Amino acid sequence: MLTEHDETSENPAETPVVVLVNLGTPDSPHPRDIRRFLREFLSDRRVIEMHPLMWKPILECMILPLRPHRIAANYRSIWTPEGSPLMAQSIAQTKALTTSLSSKARVALAMRYGQPSLESVLDELYSQGHRRVLLIPTYPQYAASTTATVTDALSHYLLSRRDQLEVRTIRSFPTEPAYIEALARSIEDTWAERGRPNFAAGDRLIASFHSIPQKMHDQGDPYRSECVATVEALRARLDLSNDELLVTFQSVFGHAEWLGPATIDTVENLARQGSGRLDVICPGFMADCLETVDEIAQLNRETFLEAGGSEFNYIPWGNASRGAIETLEALARRGLAGWVD
Known part of the structure; x- marks a missing residue:
């Protein structure tokens, strides 16, 4: 998801894009969509550090047939007219950060699992001519099962590109x-x-x-x-x-x-x-x-x-609150240094 932006005076190759990346969410609280989401999430070897030959039978035969039905009611209890809270609030953050950064950079939202996928967002930016990307995984504390899997996905994407993006990442920000x-x-x-x-x-x-x-x-x-x-x-x-x-x-x-x-x-x-x-x-x-x-x-x-x-x-402290947006803006401005004034 890429926020609206006036492109009449920009050179896409020189205009950086801040990509916020969160974990992701099922498309709906229906067990079918929960199952699809869990299959992708729990198949990540950064998340489950077990050999696939051992883990896949457990996942496919024990977890995926049962767990989506067990937690569907939990998802239904938090679902909003705008979708899951995580998606709705992440979109709100993206829009608010766009306003805060003004014309300095564009802002996009990606999810590590589910949609919009990081690959699809980077593809869209690439096709529009953008070559400078600041990736901000929205995990304040680094973990291999969260932050590292985002950079894994980024590396996998870059392997497919002859003309490489210029990418910066924010590793973590526990004491920002x-x-x-x-x-x-x-x-x-x-x-x-x-x-x-x-x-x-x-x-x-x-x-x-x-x-x-x-x-x-x-x-x-x-x-x-x-x-x-x-x-x-x-x-x-x-x-x-x-x-x-x-x-x-x-x-x-x-x-x-x-x-x-x-x-x-x-x-x-x-x-x-x-x-x-x-x-x-x-x-x-x-x-x-x-x-x-x-x-x-x-x-x-x-x-x-x-x-x-x-x-x-x-x-609650995050979402599109003033403090959360000020945090993202501080991270973005630090990461954009040298690309923008």
Whole structure:
């Protein structure tokens, strides 16, 4: 998806394009579309580090026949007239960043899995004469299963081109000042509306990140250290202690050991230990999606209240908020340096 832009005075070869890349989403909440999406996603060897001869029978015979039906209701519960929240909010981000950058560059949106695919977006840019691309995977913390698979797809595309694109990429931005400020402002806005948590009485703020298998971490993936770096910067900005702002990990899949502590276990334990209020922010998700709207704002909220908690606040920070767009603009301007004034 490429935003509208006045091309009357531009030379496409000299006009850079910022390509925002998110994970992707099924086309609809129907099991058929969920199955198609999961097949592409779970066939990526960066995501499932198992030999295809072992993994494909599990995927095709056990996961794809069952899981799409099991999670279809979850997708239906978050679906909007504009489609999935992730797609709707990513489109809104693309349009807002176009406005922020003005005539400096064009902005396009691609998805790593599903549509619009990165390949189709790069094809469109190439056919229009564009040769300068700044790729921004919208994952603040680097992981091989997210950021690296985007650059894998980029490399695969470039292999097919004799006339190469000039490409720059943003690797990650766990402590980008605009990003930390966006997180902090969203938290402060919630506290201005609902009051500051009573930390002395056991209230807590949780930063929940998508987990990855422990094996990936043990083999050198820097993801956990970048999550911790984000939280340390956020603690400093908000003047909070380690006990007041906790780090947890969510969205565990399968039976292997994953990074912890698990968000849902922490939420339940805190309620049973007497915490009356939890505020939860998901710094790793720049656009709301199933993992935030369903898993955190619904499932974890229900878990906390059923275990004895009184108040649970999911704090959105990304989407097309001012802070999120300022973050993307800061990354874009840094990446575009030398291409534009």
